[in-house]
Amino acid sequence: MKEVRVRFAPSPTGYLHIGGLRTALYNYLFARHNKGKFVLRIEDTDRTRYVEGAIENLIESLQWAGVEHDEGVFLEEGKIVQRGEFGPYIQSERLDIYKKYVDQLIEKGYAYYCFCTKERLDKVREEQKIKGLIPRYDGLCRSLSLEEAKEKIANGEEYVVRLKLPPNKNIEFKDMVRGNITINTEDLDDQVLLKSDGYPTYHMAVVIDDHLMGITHIVRGEEWLPSTPKHVYLYEVFGWDKPIYVHLPTVLNKERKKLSKRHGDVSVGDFRGKGYLPEGLINYLALVGWSPEDNEELLTMEELIEKFKFERVSKTGGIFDKDKLDWVNGHYIRNYDLDKLTKMSIPYLKLTDHIDNKFIEENYDWIKTLVETVREGLSNLSEITEKVEVFFNNKIQPEDDEALNMLKLEETSTVLNAMKEELSKVDEVDEEFAKGIMKKIQKSTGIKGKKLYMPTRIALTGNNHGPELVSIIYLLGKQNIISRIKYVKENYM
Template identity: 60%
Template sequence: MSVRLRFAPSPTGYLHIGGLRTALYDFLYAKGHDGKYILRIEDTDQTRYVEGAVENLISSLTWAGIVHDEGVFIENGKIVQKGEFGPYIQSERLDIYKKYIQILLDKGYAYYCFCTKERLDEVREKQRAEGKTPMYDRHCRNMSKEEVQNRIDAGQEYVIRLVVPDNKDITWTDPVKGQITINSSEVDDQVLIKSDGFPTYHFAVVIDDHLMGITHAVRGEEWLTSTPKQKLLYDYFGFEMPQFIHLPTVLNKDRKKLSKRQGDVATSDFKDKGYLPEALVNYLALVGWSPKDNKELLSMDELIAEFDFDRVSKTGGIFDVDKLNFINNHYIKESDAKRIAEIAVPSIVKAGLMTEEQTKDRFDWIVLVTDALKERLNYVSEIVSHMNIFFGDTVTFETDEAEAIVKQEHVKGLLEAFIAELDAIDDIDEEFTKNIFNILKKKTGAKGKNLFMPVRCAVTGQQHGPDMGKILIALGKEKTINRLKELVTRL
């Protein structure tokens, strides 16, 4: 049997970074085993549906390079479905669920429940008061077929529940968690079909995974307690159960579940900040999994070749932003300056440094600035905090020490010699920047820090910063001369 994995998010908002990791692991395992990776949309809870969420999910996954083989796609702005096992949107599969729930009812593995919300609340409250785990008390479980039909005919609202056997050990093996046994006494008579006719997650996922030939069901460990209910359903139907794999939770540095209150958690947040998809994917793969050689920098192809569930940790993976920044900085440095500049433009406009029209007219200049700054960036939007040195014809000193450096006795002559060299060329190019300091050394006798530091401070106002050659190229001849001349008049 060929390997088939699915990522099945609910369209209730943004794609959480934990969801992205689940999708990534699905994708890596499927591709590494010549299998298929499917995207299914689980929208049975219509009350939580968010307009545009499907588009956002697919956009985020596509940006990350996690592209599915079949399922739900966006083409020309429209949602389309491709594959032999559709529909891939649960709300379009209601007739299928009706067929299978009837099988359970006929076999006595499911039953109608007419209990009101008020009664259920009262039962649960009493159980809590007695120190018990709130569970359905099976009030409707042994109702006769005649009474059931009379209530349905009378228009009474109902749900359909799962028949859970008494005192039965339910056992399965998880590649990450090992062998797990949960007694049925801890399992509720789960609602399978809600009063609105829609299936619950627990029912729909079993039917869908079976009909779509899913071989591995990968999800967060918070769903571990759902597995006994689903195993019962597989047994009742006589279906072969997929390999259930429960991933450790993605945690923050405090070892608590990632929360939006404590920072970015949406994939789109990281995209908007200017994290590169290959960096985020590389890092996220390591949050709860490690390759055999503990290598930290891996391409998607290397991840596909290396990934397996037997090296997934049993405990929660720590999402360390500092480590992500380190990896992202590596990928930014390795990237073409034009690509990084394109990513940077929205942040430059948002910061008010340039208008959108100016970024189009002066994009080549932005590429030069980006080339000078990209080695200093943890994420691309940080560029706006470093760009001030490229604006204006006068220099503002970052520190008193930087100002003191250019006020040294020999500096005025050094800057005048620099101006003379600039006057003699058409514009600053790479050859000029390679030779200029040797020329100034011969002309003025200044060397080492007495040469390099005054020039840097005079041109940028800073003692430390990006490569001076790249700064000079980005500034250009005219702006550099204007800065130096203005400063010389003050010395």
């Protein structure tokens, strides 16, 4: 059986979009599931939209997400390098290759030189629109002989090269998501293959590259579906076996519109910057348009690889639901290795006014306990700055009337006095003391249950609910607890 080879081939026109990451992920999962190869190629023939640093961002984003390619374009010590036997993997370095195949098409009569100016083309399209026709090239230069065309070129006239589609021909291909598709050439345009600047269009370059790189399955967004018949026709005229096509549904927002910057975060960097874990984002993103047979929602990369099949990809757009992402990511945060999570949380903790490098260096174990204590309520790591604030502000504010009323109970004063009494017996609060203090207070006061634990929590944090009381007591330490008891007594009791 032929080795499965897939590719992710983005244009460096901006930072990696969440939809692009999903396309890369599906390519990766399919390749790994079938023990094939995953290629990263850069399609940079549109020089007008090239963005400096986009290739580096793309590779770093894929690395961060754990979507690893086998050949193509890599980053080594900050430099772009290429590895693999089918290079170059950057289209702008393959111009001679494309020119050779364009010349073949022209010589065989499958393509032609076009000398129409932009002004003429605009005018033709405008007239077609007025008549209610589909705007497309009217074929004026199709009738030029090769000798006439070459004479015009010799005279310095600017030109492009267009594909010469045959009249009234059905072009058929199979899509693994959408099934069998047939489109007639009467509904297609004579696509430009080579632009006036000498660069190929996507439609030419993609066919040449995919064939020469041995790509067996083309997995890309559904926006390329209308162009696919032209690509299939090129495979036919070159006499090449065409690949299997997979056109993925678009990633949509809750309003069922394409994700865009106007509606919030859309780049992988946006989510990475907010402290989403790569495992959480990848797990959720895999489910935006695909589901496993058992409908399981929490899946490791290994499980995704094992279960992934294109037959389970939806034909309709996948809804990107941030609330669902938060739920999935929160699961990973709660179950993540604590040491790793602490190190990942430190950049966000340093955004507070309370934690700097010196503090971290001197109190790393305390920071670890802090992260462990608050992670239950996190959906992403950027939220940690707000969650830890309660441990640094001794001016407690009851969160609502219920909390305020709880502080006013007679039992609350008794509990807090007993807590001060227990604190006076130690120099500092350690974990053992924090674990045992509430039982000692219960024994000395006879108060238990809600009237013991609720007022203690409210006096120390202002909140009715939250992290484990043992962790709160340990993290606050003796002096902060005493300060808070004093503040609460003076202001609310």
